Amino acid sequence: MASQAPKKRTSAATNLIAGGGAGMMEALVCHPLDTIKVRMQLSRRARAPGAKKRGFVATGAEIVKRESPLGLYKGLGAVLTGIIPKMAIRFTSYEWYKQLLSDAEGNVTGSGTFFAGLAAGVTEAVAVVTPMEVVKIRLQAQHHSMSDPLDVPKYRNAAHAAYTVVKEEGFGALYRGVSLTALRQGTNQAVNFTAYSYLKTTLQNYQSDKLGAEGAASNLPGWQTSIIGLISGAMGPLSNAPIDTIKTRLQKTPAEPGQTAIQRITAIGADMFKQEGPKAFYKGITPRIMRVAPGQAVTFTVYEYLKGVIEKGREMKEANQYEE
Numbered sequence: 001m002a003s004q005a006p007k008k009r010t011s012a013a014t015n016l017i018a019g020g021g022a023g024m025m026e027a028l029v030c031h032p033l034d035t036i037k038v039r040m041q042l043s044r045r046a047r048a049p050g051a052k053k054r055g056f057v058a059t060g061a062e063i064v065k066r067e068s069p070l071g072l073y074k075g076l077g078a079v080l081t082g083i084i085p086k087m088a089i090r091f092t093s094y095e096w097y098k099q100l101l102s103d104a105e106g107n108v109t110g111s112g113t114f115f116a117g118l119a120a121g122v123t124e125a126v127a128v129v130t131p132m133e134v135v136k137i138r139l140q141a142q143h144h145s146m147s148d149p150l151d152v153p154k155y156r157n158a159a160h161a162a163y164t165v166v167k168e169e170g171f172g173a174l175y176r177g178v179s180l181t182a183l184r185q186g187t188n189q190a191v192n193f194t195a196y197s198y199l200k201t202t203l204q205n206y207q208s209d210k211l212g213a214e215g216a217a218s219n220l221p222g223w224q225t226s227i228i229g230l231i232s233g234a235m236g237p238l239s240n241a242p243i244d245t246i247k248t249r250l251q252k253t254p255a256e257p258g259q260t261a262i263q264r265i266t267a268i269g270a271d272m273f274k275q276e277g278p279k280a281f282y283k284g285i286t287p288r289i290m291r292v293a294p295g296q297a298v299t300f301t302v303y304e305y306l307k308g309v310i311e312k313g314r315e316m317k318e319a320n321q322y323e324e
Helices: 012-042 056-067 069-073 076-101 110-140 158-169 171-175 178-211 213-217 222-252 261-276 278-282 285-323
Strands: none
Touching: 012 056, 012 069, 012 076, 012 110, 012 222, 012 285, 056 069, 056 285, 076 110, 076 158, 076 178, 076 285, 110 158, 110 171, 110 178, 110 222, 158 171, 178 222, 178 261, 178 285, 222 261, 222 278, 222 285, 261 278
């Protein structure tokens, strides 16, 4: 039997275009849910008996009422500014790490996929996500109406927020919570890529039994990609919600003089447990799942579609050049 040719690796240019387009679409569709999640995580409402608990619907309605519907898109500029390099780094580094962990035929084990996703998540967290989220959270935490020109916030936009944070707190403030962000992103992408790859392979193999070899070789229909992206996307938030909640509070406020990052993380966690109870670590979990799961469905669907279009166009161009 002839040896199988190594699997063709997706180019960095393809990852840049397909990943950037997918990330941009995901941000536009899902950002309001992220704003609601951040507000819920930052909430310190009393948990005394009889106190009314504010859910994600009530939180969103209050933002719209007090700050206009545009309030749900606070921090979007910071997200859009970083989304293209973030997604480019995520998919490019994931493919690169997978290649390092693959065998001669380009096949990767489940554990290899997990560690490639983990490394890709840490890479994107250090390179892009941490400073982007510090700026985004500062903007989202502001309770001002975007429809009232006289209601001037401290941070006017993403660029001004980044400038102000650096000016007042130093450049290192943009990397506040980098260890927690790296841990969150790493676990997110490890679980996300592992689940997505497993579900995708399972579906392709199932369709191979029904449709023959062509069924396994072809791309999945968009609706199937959306479903498995939705499922895989929901798994990350469930595995690391406490990390994300502590990270949000850490990045929202300036550091205390002489206090290390570990001391701040420990103090925030202890204070949350003492003042608000164990449930505080899961504040915003519903909108986070509602934000991340559909976001991953959009990301993988758009990414797979754009990648297919780009690679098909490249193959046609190469075929035409060969014929000439």
